[in-house]
Amino acid sequence: MSRIKEFNLPDLGEGLTEGEILSWLVKVGDTIELNQPIVEVETAKAAVEIPAKWAGRVQAIFHSEGTTVEVGTPIIAIDTDPGAGPVDAPSTAAPGGDLPTPSAASLAAVEVAPAEGMVEPGLIGGPAPGGRTAVLVGYGPRTTAAKRRPRKGAVPEQAQPAAAPAPAAPVPTAPVPTAPAAGTNGHAAPTGGLVLAKPPVRKLAKDLGVDLRTLTGSGPQGSITREDVQRAASGAAPAELLAGAAPAVAAARFGADREQRIPVKGVRKLTAENMSRSAFTAPHVTEFLTVDVTRAMKALDRLRTRREWRDVRVSPLLLVAKAVLLAVRRHPMVNSTWAGDEIVVKEYVNLGIAAATERGLIVPNIKDAGRLSLRELADALTDLVQTAKAGRTSPADMSGGTLTITNVGVFGVDTGTPILPPGESAILAFGAVREMPWVHKGKVRPRQVTTLGLSFDHRIIDGELGSKFLRDVGDFLADPEAALLAWT
C-alpha cells in the first residue's frame, strides 16, 4: 500500500454527482490530523466541511477554489508517513495548491482510483437528454466506481487493438485518476438524445461492452435491436471510443491574456438557459408608457399614516403589483401560456417579482396574488424580498409564475425591454420614479413620473391587447382611487 493516498470527492448527499470547492482549509505541506477539516465543498444540497480521512502531510491539492469537481475525482493527496523521507517521485504541487491535474510523475507513488463504469444514457442512473441524470426513486444516480470484468471466452479480436471493436477493452485501472472529462468510460459528456432499446438489449450491450449511443437502431422507431448490438460487438468500432485512453492534457489556465474565465454554473447558468430559451422561442414585443404617478405617491403616503398600516412596508412596487393584478382581471389573456397547440389562460395569478440577490437573479412569485387584499399583498411582497435577500427562496417559490414584474427602477434607470420568463406571456418593467417637468392642468409642473415597459408574447397578445393592458396599469398608477372606483 502506498504511503501517499488520494482522497476522492465522495457523494456527500444522496445521489449527488458533483461539488464545488468553496475553500481549502489546508495547503500543501501542512501536517494534518485525522478528521481535521480540510476543505469546504458545496453541493446541490449543502455546503459541508470534509474531515481528513488520514493523518499526515498534504502532498498535493488537485483543484483550486471555485472549481466544480465530479464525485469520485481525487481532490487531495496525503502523505500518510511524512516522517519516512521524501517520496520517490517528487510532487509537482505548487505552494498554495493550484494544480489542475497531477502529473504522471507525481502519480507514480499514488494509489489509483478504479476507473468508472459505463452508464448508458436514458437508463436510471445514466445521463438523460439534456444532461439531467435520470433517477426515479431512492438514492439517486450511481456515482461510485464500477469496474467490469471481462467475460470468459470473449471474442478474440477484442484482444487485438488493430481490429478492436466497439467494446472498449475493459479498462484496467487507468494511470490517470483525475481528468473527469478524459476517459471513454466516465459518465461525463453525454451526447445525443434518448436511446431507445429494450432492457434485455441494454443488458446485452452492457455485457458486450457496446455503447448504445454509438449505434443506429434498425428496430421500430429507430430502436436498437439485439442484432444491432451483436453486429457492433463483432464488427467495426467507432474510433473515438478508443481514442480517449491516452492521458488527458489538462486545460491550460489563462492568466497572461488579461481575461478572466468564469465557469457558467448555478443561478447564472439557469438564468442564461431561461433567457435564451424564452428570447428565441417567444416573439417579444415591448411597449412603453410614461405616467405621472404623483397622485399614487400621495396615496401611498396617506396609506402609511393609517394606524393599521403602521408596521407594513409600503413601496411603489406594491401599487404597481396591485395595478397589474387589477388590469389582468380586465384582460385575462395577458395571464396565459403558449402551449404549442393551445393557449392556457389562467384564472390565478402567480405574480413573479424579479429580485437581484447575491446569488444572482431569481424570480420568486406570490401564489394566487389576485386573491390577496392590498394588505396581504404588501406582506407577501415584504416576505418575498426578505426571503430572497436571505438566500432562502425555495424552488417551489420560484416555480409556477404566470406574470412578472421587474423593478429596474431600484437601480436608477428609466425602463428596459425585459425578456419573458419561460412559460409567461407578459413582463412589466417598472422604472425609477423621478421628479420631472410635466404638463399638468395646462402648465409645466414638477411631477413624479415613471416609465413602464411591457414585453409580451406576440403569439398570444396582439398590439391592441398589450396596449390596453399597459394603458390600464398606467391609468391605475395615474389615479388609483378613480381606477378602483371605476373597475371594482
Next chain:
Amino acid sequence: MAKGDPGVTTRGRRATPRTRKRASGDPELVQLLTPEGERIESVTGPDGIEYRADFTDEEYRGLYRDLVLVRKLDAEATALQRQGELGIWASLLGQEAAQVGSGRALRTQDMAFPTYREHGVLYCRGIDPIMPLGLFRGVDQGGWDPNEFKFNMYTIVIGAQTLHATGYAMGIAMDGKTGTDEGEAVIAYFGDGATSQGDVNEAFVWAGVFNAPMVFFCQNNQYAISEPLERQTRIPLYQRAAGFGFPGIRVDGNDVLATYAVTRTALDNARYGQGPSLIEAYTYRMGAHTTSDDPTRYRIASEVEAWQAKDPIARMKAFLTNQQLADADFFAEVDEQARRESVHLRERVLAMPNPEPDTLFDHVYPNGSPLLDQQREQFSRYLESFEGSAH
C-alpha cells in the same frame, strides 16, 4: 452505570387525564438539572407525580461518560460519511441526554423500538455501536435479532415502529408478563414529525384502548427535517396524550437526570400494568437531519446558539465540577476513552467486508424456496461466466 434499579426512588400515584389540572399551552417541563448545571432536588410534575433522581457519585459520572462517548461515536460516523465511507448518517448531536437518560432507564427485560437515530439508546443497551453501521455503509440490510438485544431493528419508515411496538406490548400483556416488579415494558421512539403520521396516532389509539404496557418516547427536536414544530401541532405534543386517554408529560430532553426519572416512572407504570404514557423529551437537533440535509437553509443561527447554551453535556460537566464529583483527570480520561473507541469504530467500519453477491438470496424465506434456489443457481452461473471469477 450499574444495572439493576438505581435512580428513581419515588413512584408517584397516577392521576387520570380527566382530573389533571394544567394550564393549556403552558410549556411545563420537568427539569432536575438546569442548563447552568444546578441540581433541582425534586419536581412535582403537572401530573402530580414527584420526580426525583438520586444517583450515586459513580452513577453520575457514568451518565457523563455515556453522553460523551455517544456524542463522539456519532461525530465519527458523521466524519466517515463525509469521507465517503458511509452512504448517509443521521446524527443525534444535541439529543444525547434524551437518549442516554431514557436508554439507561430501561431494564434488561424491557424492549425498545428505535427510529434510525437512536444510536445513544443502542449504546446504552450494551450493543456494539458497529451494529447499525453496516446499514449506513450499504454492506448489509441492517438486520439483527431484536430478541437477542431487546432492541428492534432501525426503522426508516417514519412512525411505523410505534405500531410494531404497540402490538408487541399488547402481546406482553396477553402473555401475562405485566403486573409485577419483574414485568416487561416497551418503549417506542419517534420524533416530533412522526406525531403527524397516521401510524403514530393509530398506535396511540390501540395502546390506550388496550392499556398496553407502552412508553411513547417522543424526542421533540423541533424540526421534521425542515418543517418546524409549529406547523405540526397547535398544542404542546405531550398534551395530545389526553385525547387518547393516557397521561403525557414533557421533560427537558437535554437533562439526562430528568429524562431518566420521567422515563423510569413511565416504564414502571407500564410494567405494573397501568398502561401507556407519552413522554415528550423537549430537545434540539444541533446538526442536520441527515448528512444529506443543510439546516442553515431553514433555521436561523441565533436559534441554534440559544440551544447551544442548553447543551446536555456542558451542564452535566458543570454539575460534576461544582459538586466536586469529578476532576480534570476524570474528564481527560473520558475524552481519551471516547477517542480510542471512535478510532476503533472507524477501523472496524473500514474493514467491513463487502457482501458476496449471492447473499441477496438469503433471508428471503426462513427455509428457502425451490424457485429461489433455482435463481441463485442461475445467478452464480452468470457470475462464473466472467474471467477471474472466484466462483
